[in-house]
Amino acid sequence: QKxxxxxxxxxxxxxxxxxxxxxxYSNSAFQYFMWYRQYSRxxxxxxxxxxxxxxxxxxxxxxxxxxxxxxxxxxxxxxQPSDSATYLCAMSDDDKxxxxxxxxxxxxx
Amino acid sequence: GAVVSQHPSWVICKSGTSVKIECRSLDFQxxxxxxxxxxxxxxxxxxxxxxxxxxxxxEQGVEKDKFLINHxxxxxxxxxxxxxxxxxxxxxxxxxxxxxxxxxxxQHFGDGTRLSIL
Numbered sequence: 001q002k003x004x005x006x007x008x009x010x011x012x013x014x015x016x017x018x019x020x021x022x023x024x025y026s027n028s029a030f031q032y033f034m035w036y037r038q039y040s041r042x043x044x045x046x047x048x049x050x051x052x053x054x055x056x057x058x059x060x061x062x063x064x065x066x067x068x069x070x071x072x073x074x075x076x077x078x079x080q081p082s083d084s085a086t087y088l089c090a091m092s093d094d095d096k097x098x099x100x101x102x103x104x105x106x107x108x109x
Numbered sequence: 110g111a112v113v114s115q116h117p118s119w120v121i122c123k124s125g126t127s128v129k130i131e132c133r134s135l136d137f138q139x140x141x142x143x144x145x146x147x148x149x150x151x152x153x154x155x156x157x158x159x160x161x162x163x164x165x166x167x168e169q170g171v172e173k174d175k176f177l178i179n180h181x182x183x184x185x186x187x188x189x190x191x192x193x194x195x196x197x198x199x200x201x202x203x204x205x206x207x208x209x210x211x212x213x214x215x216q217h218f219g220d221g222t223r224l225s226i227l
Contacts, residue, residue: 045218101151
């Protein structure tokens, strides 16, 4: 079993819809959870950073961490065409970060 | 804040040449920088961890003599791909973490360097 599992998509949703992205993981030692957005031919951009379980909201983005289920989610409200990108989940127990493969998201105007 | 600048953004060169990629933290001091490689539609693969003033730590399977890393200051790390060959063509991305805040901080990424070896 891979340490981090993420559906590669592509996921296509109409503009204005709520987007739900998620990852599962196997290492219970992970404590730090991140979501990055990566546009084509660009480096990943940090969107959300959370420690341990719980929810965190920032504008249209909400990150959820459920350590008991080893499951993390990113919700995007009022999705826009500019949200079209690849979204990478990442998690860490110490210095190293383990990334998911990324989910390609297309927001249809 | 937390801006990481990577240069160049795109390099095309002949097989056998060496290529240097720079990674700079612009508004913070990075005691640790990371170098990744990413193939199309694949995730980021950590190549090495670079610590200021000491030798880099390479991941298993990464040739340290081929991928030379230097982290001479708190704001600059360089990756040199020596005697590059077509199989080294990839997207190389650096990241850095603010090492002076005393808290566990996430990594911030540069915009990557697309390396094409002919």
